[in-house]
Each structure stands twice: as C-alpha cells, then as structure tokens.
Amino acid sequence: MFSTAFLDLPPLQGASGTVTLPGSKSISNRVLLLSALCQGTTVVHDLLDSDDTRVMLAALRQLGCGVDVAGTTVTITGLGGRAWPTEAIEFFMGNAGTAMRPLTAALAVQGGDFKLKGVTRMHERPIGDLVDALRELGCAIDYLGNEGYPPLHIGQPKLQLDKPIPVRGDVSSQFLTALLMALPLAAQDRAITIEVVGELISKPYIEITLNLLSRYGIAVERQGWERFVIPAGSRYQSPGTIHVEADASSASYFIALGAIAKGDGIRILGVGADSIQGDIRFMDAAVQMGAKITSGPNWLEIKRGAWPLKGITLDCNHIPDAAMTLAVMALFADGPTTLRNIASWRVKETDRIAAMAAESRKLGATVEEGQDWITIHPLPHRHFANALAKGQWQRASIHTYDDHRVAMCFSLAAFNADQLPVRIEDPKCVAKTFPDYFEALFSVAHTAAPNIPVICIDGPTASGKGTLASRVAAQLGYHYLDSGALYRVTAHAALQAGLTLEAADEAKIADLARSLPVSFEGEQVLLSNVDVTDAIRSEQGGMNASKVSVLPAVRTSLVDLQHSFQRLPGLLADGRDMGTVIFPNAPLKVFLTASAAKRAERRHKQLILKGFSANIDSLRADLEARDARDMSRSAAPLMPAQDALQLDNSSLTIEASVEQVMVWWQSRQVFG
Numbered sequence: 001m002f003s004t005a006f007l008d009l010p011p012l013q014g015a016s017g018t019v020t021l022p023g024s025k026s027i028s029n030r031v032l033l034l035s036a037l038c039q040g041t042t043v044v045h046d047l048l049d050s051d052d053t054r055v056m057l058a059a060l061r062q063l064g065c066g067v068d069v070a071g072t073t074v075t076i077t078g079l080g081g082r083a084w085p086t087e088a089i090e091f092f093m094g095n096a097g098t099a100m101r102p103l104t105a106a107l108a109v110q111g112g113d114f115k116l117k118g119v120t121r122m123h124e125r126p127i128g129d130l131v132d133a134l135r136e137l138g139c140a141i142d143y144l145g146n147e148g149y150p151p152l153h154i155g156q157p158k159l160q161l162d163k164p165i166p167v168r169g170d171v172s173s174q175f176l177t178a179l180l181m182a183l184p185l186a187a188q189d190r191a192i193t194i195e196v197v198g199e200l201i202s203k204p205y206i207e208i209t210l211n212l213l214s215r216y217g218i219a220v221e222r223q224g225w226e227r228f229v230i231p232a233g234s235r236y237q238s239p240g241t242i243h244v245e246a247d248a249s250s251a252s253y254f255i256a257l258g259a260i261a262k263g264d265g266i267r268i269l270g271v272g273a274d275s276i277q278g279d280i281r282f283m284d285a286a287v288q289m290g291a292k293i294t295s296g297p298n299w300l301e302i303k304r305g306a307w308p309l310k311g312i313t314l315d316c317n318h319i320p321d322a323a324m325t326l327a328v329m330a331l332f333a334d335g336p337t338t339l340r341n342i343a344s345w346r347v348k349e350t351d352r353i354a355a356m357a358a359e360s361r362k363l364g365a366t367v368e369e370g371q372d373w374i375t376i377h378p379l380p381h382r383h384f385a386n387a388l389a390k391g392q393w394q395r396a397s398i399h400t401y402d403d404h405r406v407a408m409c410f411s412l413a414a415f416n417a418d419q420l421p422v423r424i425e426d427p428k429c430v431a432k433t434f435p436d437y438f439e440a441l442f443s444v445a446h447t448a449a450p451n452i453p454v455i456c457i458d459g460p461t462a463s464g465k466g467t468l469a470s471r472v473a474a475q476l477g478y479h480y481l482d483s484g485a486l487y488r489v490t491a492h493a494a495l496q497a498g499l500t501l502e503a504a505d506e507a508k509i510a511d512l513a514r515s516l517p518v519s520f521e522g523e524q525v526l527l528s529n530v531d532v533t534d535a536i537r538s539e540q541g542g543m544n545a546s547k548v549s550v551l552p553a554v555r556t557s558l559v560d561l562q563h564s565f566q567r568l569p570g571l572l573a574d575g576r577d578m579g580t581v582i583f584p585n586a587p588l589k590v591f592l593t594a595s596a597a598k599r600a601e602r603r604h605k606q607l608i609l610k611g612f613s614a615n616i617d618s619l620r621a622d623l624e625a626r627d628a629r630d631m632s633r634s635a636a637p638l639m640p641a642q643d644a645l646q647l648d649n650s651s652l653t654i655e656a657s658v659e660q661v662m663v664w665w666q667s668r669q670v671f672g
C-alpha cells in the first residue's frame with residue numbers, strides 16, 4: 001500500500017496483463033454480519049481486507065463473536081443461540097457505511113446498551129431515514145449529536161411488528177439492506193413486511209442482499225420493488241463455507257484501463273459477467289463507450305475498441321459507484337458524456353458530483369453539473385484531433401477527499417495525450433476497498449523508460465547515501481536501488497567461487513555478475529536465497545566491492561541489472577556512478593558528501609551499535625583509501641555528474657537532508 005502524502009503517476013502509455021481483484025466490500029460486510037447472526041461456524045473465503053471490513057470485524061469481536069483471521073479466509077462463530085451482550089459497548093465505525101447501517105439495525109432490533117460513533121465525515125452522513133424506520137417498529141435509538149446523524153445510542157426495543165414498516169428508498173439503499181438483514185432476528189413467530197416509500201435507488205445492491213440472505217436460509221418475498229416480506233419462522237442458517245466474489249466496482253477501473261490503454265488487453269480474475277453485483281453492468285456502459293469485452297466464469301478480458309472513446313448519455317441509477325469511472329473515461333471521448341440519476345453521489349464518502357467536477361476541471365476539462373447529473377466534455381486527444389488539439393491537458397494535483405473511488409478514477413488520467421504526470425493526493429485512501437490498487441495498476445501499466453523518474457544519490461562511502469535515498473524513496477513511494485550492494489554481492493560470490501578479486505579473473509567475475517541471483521527483501525540482501533546481509537555489509541565486504549568495481553567488464557555486466565530497477569512509479573538509486581553512467585538522463589542528481597572525520601565517526605557508531613569492535617582512526621584510513629581507489633579508477637570514477645546538486649551533510653540531520661532533496665525534487669515537479 002502507498003502510505004505516502006502523495007503519489008506522482010508518470011505519464012502512462014499502455015497496459016497489458018492479468019490482475020486478480022480483491023473481494024467485494026458490499027458482499028464482504030454482508031457476509032460477515034450474516035455469519036455473525038447465525039448459529040455455528042462459517043468459513044468465509046476471499047474476504048476483502050480493508051478499512052470497512054476491519055471495522056466490522058472489530059465490532060463483531062466486541063459483541064462476542066468468534067473471529068479467526070487467516071489471510072483472506074476468516075472463520076466466524078456466530079452469536080445465534082448464545083447470550084447477547086448486556087453490558088454497555090461503544091463501537092467505532094470509522095467512515096464505514098457498510099458496517100454502520102446494518103449494525104445499527106441489527107443492534108437496535110436485538111437491543112442493548114450500545115453507542116455507535118465514527119469519524120467526522122461519518123457524523124455528516126445521514127442515517128435519519130433508517131432510524132425513523134427502526135423507531136417505527138419500536139426500537140429505542142437516540143441521537144448523541146445532530147438530529148438525523150451519527151453518533152447514536154441504542155437501548156432496549158419494544159417491538160411492534162403487526163403493521164408494515166415504512167422505509168425511504170430514495171436516499172440510500174443501505175437502509176433497506178440494513179432492515180432486511182436485521183428483521184429475521186424478530187421474525188420467529190410472525191411475518192414482517194417492509195414497505196419502500198419513494199422510488200428505490202441502487203436496486204442492484206438490494207439484489208445482492210436478497211441473494212446473500214437466501215444463502216443464509218432467509219427467503220425474502222419481493223413484491224415488485226415496493227414490498228418485501230420476511231416469512232414467519234425465518235432463521236439464519238450458516239452456509240458452512242462461502243466465497244466472496246471480487247468487487248465489480250473495483251473491476252471498473254481495469255475495464256476502463258483496457259478500453260483506454262494501448263496493449264494486448266487486460267484480463268481480470270475474480271469476477272465475471274454473471275456476477276451477482278449490480279456494478280458488473282458497468283461493462284455495458286464501457287462497451288457503449290468503445291471497450292471490447294469477453295467474459296467467462298469469474299474472468300473478464302478487455303481490449304481497446306473504438307478510439308477515441310464515444311461520449312454517451314446514461315441513466316446511472318443501476319451502477320452508482322462504478323459510474324464514477326465513466327466520468328473519467330469521458331475525458332478520452334469524442335464528445336460530451338452525461339451521467340444522469342446520480343443524486344446518491346452527493347451523500348457518499350464525499351459529495352462525489354462536486355469532487356468529480358472539481359478535479360476534472362483541474363485537468364483542463366469543461367464540466368457542467370446539476371443536483372443529480374454531470375456532463376463532462378472530453379479533452380482533445382492526439383490520435384484523432386489536429387495538432388492544435390494537443391496541449392489542453394493540465395498538470396494536476398488531484399485532491400481525493402478521503403474517497404477511494406476518486407483516487408482510483410483519476411489514476412486513469414495518467415494516460416493523457418499530453419504525457420503529463422498526475423499527482424494523486426493521499427493515495428492510501430484506496431484502502432477502503434482496494435489497498436493494493438496502485439500496485440495492481442503498476443503491474444499492468446507501462447510507459448517508456450524516460451517517463452519513469454530516477455533520482456540519483458551518489459557520493460563517497462559512509463556519506464549517508466543509503467539512508468537518505470531509502471528515506472526519500474519511502475516518502476515518494478518509489479523503488480530503491482542500492483547499487484553498492486550489487487558490487488558487494490558480486491565480490492562475495494566471486495570469493496565463494498574461489499576467484500581472486502584481481503584483473504586476472506575479470507572475465508569470470510563479469511560472467512558471475514551478469515546472472516547474479518541476487519534479491520532484496522526489505523533490508524535483507526539474498527544471494528541464491530541465502531541471507532548474505534551481514535557478510536557483505538562488513539568493512540571487508542566494502543573493500544572487496546571496491547576492488548571488483550575497478551574492473552570495467554564487471555561494471556558493464558551489472559548495467560542491465562541496475563536498469564531493471566527503473567520501474568513504475570519511480571526510483572531512488574544510490575552509488576558512485578548513478579548520475580554519470582547508469583542514469584545519465586535522471587531529472588535529479590544529488591552528490592552527497594561529508595567530511596572524512598564525520599563519516600568515520602558515523603561508521604564507527606554504526607559498527608558499535610551492531611556489536612562490532614572498531615577503531616575510529618583505522619576506519620578513517622580505510623575510508624580514505626577506498627575513496628582514493630573509487631576516485632582514481634579509470635572506469636566510472638567517483639565524481640559528481642555535471643548537473644548534480646552538491647549536498648554536504650556533515651552538520652545536517654538526516655531529516656534535514658531528506659527535506660532538502662524533497663525541496664529540490666518538488667521544485668522540478670510543479671503540479672497545478
């Protein structure tokens with residue numbers, strides 16, 4: 001997961017390959033609650049691991065459910081037949097609507113002494129219509145803050161189930177879902193009828209609810225979309241084992257990707273055209289806009305068809321979440337796209353109509369909006385318009401409003417015709433439904449190497465390059481290459497193979513280096529899957545590396561390996577010749593120095609901390625000898641690149657050094 005403050009997406013050019021999608025949020029949380037209300041044990045496979053499901057799992061544990069998590073398989077031992085908690089419990093719901101609504105209903109019907117709270121945004125999301133319906137049937141619910149909004153207190157109900165329970169259907173279908181899942185608790189000896197008031201929105205989500213209820217033994221009678229009857233004697237029955245389908249809304253980003261990006265197509269695993277999720281119908285809209293889609297059980301394959309895409313006008317009531325993705329596809333169309341009947345966007349994680357409009361405008365688009373619709377005019381595309389059409393996309397820093405879908409949607413803007421990078425603020429907000437979204441995107445998206453930024457940090461030994469480079473990499477979410485480790489590992493492998501580190505064995509060492517079975521796992525360096533970290537990090541290891549690094553054939557055979565680290569979204573590379581030889585076109589090169597005295601002191605401290613004995617004077621003599629060799633060798637000698645910025649960190653803290661590099665980098669990456 002990218003937990004950086006922002007993520008800069010380089011301009012992307014194509015995409016091909018396979019992605020496996022995480023489990024659906026809507027199905028995951030419904031399945032968890034239903035499993036909790038059953039008697040006995042349910043094994044849930046492919047559960048989504050996200051903020052929303054973690055909120056639900058925590059609440060179920062508080063209620064006394066058995067919860068056993070093993071990766072994406074979760075075993076729930078239900079509360080059915082067990083004592084319902086009588087003590088006061090306070091639940092924290094974060095911003096998880098899919099946990100808040102159904103839990104409120106289940107807790108209120110069953111009764112107790114419960115408080116439900118959330119983050120500030122949760123306290124701004126209406127729940128009054130659900131509370132009204134629950135009060136109508138005799139539940140005891142009080143508002144602890146603003147009337148109509150969480151936080152709530154739940155007490156003991158006096159259920160009156162003889163008349164139909166009215167619930168508004170035109171604000172959020174989650175209210176009806178919540179009632180449908182909670183009322184079987186009260187339907188032992190009588191049928192219960194729910195009546196929808198107003199036009200029911202998001203019907204497909206109700207279909208998911210009904211479908212899952214039937215898997216748990218509750219056969220709801222649906223009379224049109226107005227009346228739902230829970231038969232007398234309904235009892236939750238565990239299905240024993242259940243698989244969660246991949247999220248069809250998450251699939252929308254990769255369906256759109258396949259329609260927008262050049263390439264051999266995108267294959268999506270985990271969900272197919274026969275999914276029980278309404279958002280799967282996004283497929284049809286994508287096809288209307290130009291996508292070519294084929295499908296089988298649990299898979300979809302998408303290719304670019306019409307290009308540019310075709311602008312459409314669509315009633316999106318049936319695909320409220322996935323429709324946001326159409327708004328971004330619209331930027332790549334041949335005419336305007338209008339999405340209608342999307343009033344529910346205004347009361348989601350954020351006001352999504354306002355958010356999509358504001359951020360699309362930042363990219364240069366013209367957007368019109370109304371209470372329940374949005375029209376997006378495309379940004380001209382190089383492939384169909386005249387030369388004048390280029391240049392209308394703007395470099396933008398996309399604000400994401402703590403809304404996962406805004407972040408995922410706008411990542412697709414990185415395919416813009418003007419080949420501009422796109423900044424996504426607070427990328428970790430995707431954790432709500434798809435924690436590894438950006439990793440999945442980068443695993444299939446591609447672009448020309450010059451588009452992938454490299455920041456080089458070169459300098460003498462013990463100048464602090466490694467620490468600085470890896471900290472900057474962590475702040476930007478970039479990959480990290482410790483090129484010194486490659487020379488260290490090469491020397492280690494050569495000695496193991498019985499070679500000397502001298503010119504006489506140059507060709508053999510170069511051969512070894514060309515197919516070096518090295519891999520990095522966090523701080524660990526593995527050679528043929530054996531941990532060699534301590535062996536190569538010693539002073540002797542550094543000296544040995546310095547010796548093999550003098551040999552030109554060895555340097556040449558490590559070039560491809562070093563280039564292979566330049567992957568999306570970017571790279572921090574540290575060494576001696578990153579800026580001069582390996583990545584000469586890097587957009588930022590830093591030459592890091594510190595006085596010999598300071599470097600000897602730091603190295604001394606490091607070694608003592610690790611429990612090695614060390615002597616400052618001999619360390620300093622070694623450092624200077626190594627610098628001399630690295631600087632005087634003829635192959636790629638240690639020296640600053642012409643366009644490198646010098647940073648002497650003798651009297652700087654590491655934080656100050658990181659800050660300086662970030663300031664230099666930001667000044668070259670101006671986002672509007």
Ligand code: DC
Binds near residue numbers: 542576630
């Ligand atoms: O950065 P380090 O101390 O791990 O590097 C070990 C040796 O490897 C160093 O003395 C010189 C050599 N080296 C190199 O020649 N070129 C690089 N890009 C990195 C390291």
